[in-house]
Every structure is written in structure tokens, then in C-alpha cells.
Amino acid sequence: MAATVQPEQVVARVPSASNVSQVWDIDVPTMERFLQDLEKKNAVRFTAQQLCSFTNNYSKVLGSGGFGVVYGGQFPNGVKIAVKVLKKSLPHERAQRQFMAEVSTIGRTCHINLVRLYGFSYDHLMSAIVYEYMENGSLDKYLFNADAHGIDGNKLLDIAIGTAKGIAYLHEECQQRIIHYDIKPSNVLLDANFNPKVADFGLAKICNRENTHDSSIGYKGTPGYSAPEFLLNNYPITYKCDVYSFGMLLFEIVGRRRNARVGSIDSLDWFPKLVWEEYEKDELATMILSHGIEENDIERAKRMAVVALWCVQDSPEARPPMNAVVKMLEGGVEIMPPPKPFLYLFSVGINLLNPPIYTGNSSDNSTGNGTHSNWYKEHSTRIMDEYKIQVASSSQEKEDHGSSYAEEKSRSVDSS
CATH class of the missing domain: 1.10.510.10 (Transferase(Phosphotransferase) domain 1)
Structure with missing residues (x-):
């Protein structure tokens, strides 16, 4: 999917470039190990150039929040995606925690009622998360x-x-x-x-x-x-x-x-x-x-x-x-x-x-x-009620049969 795009053929534009700062240089070995673990779990690591191509230079804004801006786009095969680009204006520790929390948790899940993670991008210029596109937006x-x-x-x-x-x-x-x-x-x-x-x-x-x-x-x-x-x-x-x-x-x-x-x-x-x-x-x-x-x-x-x-x-x-x-x-x-x-x-x-x-x-x-x-x-269902009736009837029949047998045996003893 990602391999169909040649990075050298596109010129990446990082959204809100004026806010870019070197916030991703902290604890680089730890972060790289974290990202390598993600890739082992089949989350695709995209380049900044690829995301720029997928989103047509981030031309369509789907929404924004306290942590970043979400852009619409699609893969070369036509599958629509949502790309969340995290804000660089956040304090670096908070931004790093937010990125790691989001990709590590949703990357572990697979459920029809949880949004699907396609991949991520991470370097010294930008950090982004790639999700499935949801046509009707938020509730x-x-x-x-x-x-x-x-x-x-x-x-x-x-x-x-x-x-x-x-x-x-x-x-x-x-x-x-x-x-x-x-x-x-x-x-x-x-x-x-x-x-x-x-x-x-x-x-x-x-x-x-x-x-x-x-x-x-x-x-x-x-x-x-x-x-x-x-x-x-x-x-x-x-x-x-x-x-x-x-x-x-x-x-x-x-x-x-x-x-x-x-x-x-x-x-x-x-x-x-x-x-x-x-x-x-x-x-x-x-x-x-x-x-x-x-x-x-x-x-x-x-x-x-x-x-x-x-x-x-x-x-x-x-x-x-x-x-x-x-x-x-x-x-x-x-x-x-x-x-x-x-x-x-x-x-x-x-x-x-x-x-x-x-x-x-x-x-x-x-x-x-x-x-x-x-x-x-x-609730008791109809099947459960019928089962209870059958069990009760069976128990009553056994009880009645036992009583009749006891009475008959008693009469036999008395006659002898």
C-alpha cells in the first residue's frame, strides 16, 4: 500500500510549519524501540512525503481538537483515510505521551466498534496517525x-x-x-x-x-x-x-x-x-x-x-x-x-x-x-419456561409413580 508512492516524487509540506520545533529529539532510543515494536504489530510507518501525497498537501480539513488537526485523504488504491497531525505547540513531554498513548492502545485493538489504525508517521518535523475514514463524522x-x-x-x-x-x-x-x-x-x-x-x-x-x-x-x-x-x-x-x-x-x-x-x-x-x-x-x-x-x-x-x-x-x-x-x-x-x-x-x-x-x-x-x-x-424466555414446566412435570410424574408404587406395595403387604 505505502510502497506504491515514490517519496522523491512529491514535495512534503508540514501543516502549520511556523509551529514546528525540535520536540521529538527527547529520549530517541526509547522512542525508536517503541516505533519498531509498533511496526512488528503490522502498523505501517509512513513517511512525511507519503502523507503529503495521500492528503493532497493537507488540503481537506475534517476537524480539529486540543491535540491536533484531522485531514482527509486516500491511499493510492482509493481507500479513504483520516490523518491526524499532532500539534507541535504542545509541551514536548505531553505531545510525546499523547502520541504514544494513542498509537499503542488503538494498535492493540480489533473491534467493529473501535476506529481502525492504519499506521503512523514520526520524525523530527511532524507526528501523525492514520485512521480509517468515517463518512458521517462524529456523533x-x-x-x-x-x-x-x-x-x-x-x-x-x-x-x-x-x-x-x-x-x-x-x-x-x-x-x-x-x-x-x-x-x-x-x-x-x-x-x-x-x-x-x-x-x-x-x-x-x-x-x-x-x-x-x-x-x-x-x-x-x-x-x-x-x-x-x-x-x-x-x-x-x-x-x-x-x-x-x-x-x-x-x-x-x-x-x-x-x-x-x-x-x-x-x-x-x-x-x-x-x-x-x-x-x-x-x-x-x-x-x-x-x-x-x-x-x-x-x-x-x-x-x-x-x-x-x-x-x-x-x-x-x-x-x-x-x-x-x-x-x-x-x-x-x-x-x-x-x-x-x-x-x-x-x-x-x-x-x-x-x-x-x-x-x-x-x-x-x-x-x-x-x-x-x-x-x-x-428474563425467563419461553423456552426456559417450557423447560421448567417439563422438569416440574417429570418430577411430579416420578413422585406420583413413587406414591402409587408405595400404596400398591402396602396393599400387597396388608393382604398377605
Whole structure:
């Protein structure tokens, strides 16, 4: 794929050349070993000249963020790509960590709901990551932009389930657990069929499963989506911080709006709090209808809202693992009533720093093989019910046969 381009035939132009600085000369041997390991895992190392050719001199901007600018392009064989060029204006240590975190984590994954890594480029002039191209962009523009083409409620539930499956894969199915740390609508990309793929692994971290929490110090994520333990220091940081962020994303899918609309301090319109209040009054359906959800999608939206309330519990241990979240969203189980969330917002004084007491028996390391009775109950299917009836009938027949045999034997004894 990359070999079809002759580097000497193109003149590379590095984006934002005025910001270029020699930031990639730190610890060169370590970085080179890291890059060589990546190549062994089949991630292709492209040259700056090749990326310049693939992107037609970086002529099409797809988007930008705090870490870099994303350009559209295509390989010589016609496959479309997205090229994320990292900002050189970042402090060199932070830029290096971001690059290594992104390519090392996504390079280890292979899942239909995670964006695919094609390769990377790295030298003293620029650092870039090459991904598959996602035709419909990010989820946020469909939730918050009134001019964007709408998505029906059934498809929104599919997007929520697919996103949950991608995160569950990171947490439970990779050889080492990957914590994303920045789940939000702008980091959920949609392909041509609106299938979701989790992207942007710049803050991600690979963890050993035996470690119950991340010992890293410092705030991670995006305000409004990050779990409260980052600010309050009332709980250790675990992979359950992704569950909280996913819950906040679910609220925005249900409401098709940003969670917070800031006016005056006294009139903060915070959607998650409204969802809980309407849930307490058993009026979720009325609220959902008022936010543009069609009547035939109400039950699905209610399910997403209740799952969101479970995901944003104050205690990480009280939040369900993502494989349980998937089952709850898919609708094959009965979701248990969630406790009141956001106690940290309604507490005052010393209570603010005291974690709420959670009496459940779940483990923070729970997996699909563990008990999820705190969050849902399995439904009995028709086949299961028929099986139970057959077993009960068989047992009753044996019992009746045993009784008849005993009675007959007793009569025989008496007659003799």
C-alpha cells in the first residue's frame, strides 16, 4: 500500500510549519524501540512525503481538537483515510505521551466498534496517525446541530449499544485492560451506515487487570463527562470512570441536547438532574416526548435513561461494568431501579467528601461471568419456561409413580 508512492516524487509540506520545533529529539532510543515494536504489530510507518501525497498537501480539513488537526485523504488504491497531525505547540513531554498513548492502545485493538489504525508517521518535523475514514463524522453534530440530518430513535439506540460494546471490549476483552478516559459524543465516529466507532485514544492508558485502580495523578478527560472522583479524590480512579462518562453521553443521546445549558447560576439547566427528578415521579415518558422522541421510541429512550442513571452513580463500585450495560441496553433483562445519583452535588460541608455508602456485593473487577443482580434480572424466555414446566412435570410424574408404587406395595403387604 505505502510502497506504491515514490517519496522523491512529491514535495512534503508540514501543516502549520511556523509551529514546528525540535520536540521529538527527547529520549530517541526509547522512542525508536517503541516505533519498531509498533511496526512488528503490522502498523505501517509512513513517511512525511507519503502523507503529503495521500492528503493532497493537507488540503481537506475534517476537524480539529486540543491535540491536533484531522485531514482527509486516500491511499493510492482509493481507500479513504483520516490523518491526524499532532500539534507541535504542545509541551514536548505531553505531545510525546499523547502520541504514544494513542498509537499503542488503538494498535492493540480489533473491534467493529473501535476506529481502525492504519499506521503512523514520526520524525523530527511532524507526528501523525492514520485512521480509517468515517463518512458521517462524529456523533455530536447529530445531537447538538439542529441543521444536521436527524437520526431516528431506533438508530440512536443502536449507536448507544455499539459504543457500549466498543468500551466493553477495551475493558474486558483486550489482553490488558484499556481505559479510554475521554468518552464523549465528539469521540464517537459514525461510518457510512451510522455504525459507531470509539476514537481518540490520546488519554488512554493500558492497565494490568490485577491492578484495581490507576495510580496516575491529575485530572483526565473533559469537564461535564469526567467522573467526580477526579475532582473530589473520594474514590480511587478505576476503569469505571469510563462508565460514568458513557452515562453522560447516554443522557445527551436521550435528550438530543447538551447536558448543561448555562444561564445564571440559579437557573442552571442540567439535563441529568431533570432525568432523575422525572424518573422519581414516574414521568420519564412525558419528558422524553417533549424532547422530540417519537412515541414508538419511548420505551427504548426510557431504557437508555435508566441505564444512564446507573452509569453515573457516585460510587464507582455501584456503576455496572460495560458488559452489563450492553445487556441492559439490548433489553433482554429487567433493569433494577437505580439509587439516587449525584449525591456529591447535593451534599454540603463535610458530607461532600464522604463517599455514599453502597451495600451491594459487586466487585469493581466484575466481568461477564460475575453476578449482575444489583443492576438487572434475567428474563425467563419461553423456552426456559417450557423447560421448567417439563422438569416440574417429570418430577411430579416420578413422585406420583413413587406414591402409587408405595400404596400398591402396602396393599400387597396388608393382604398377605
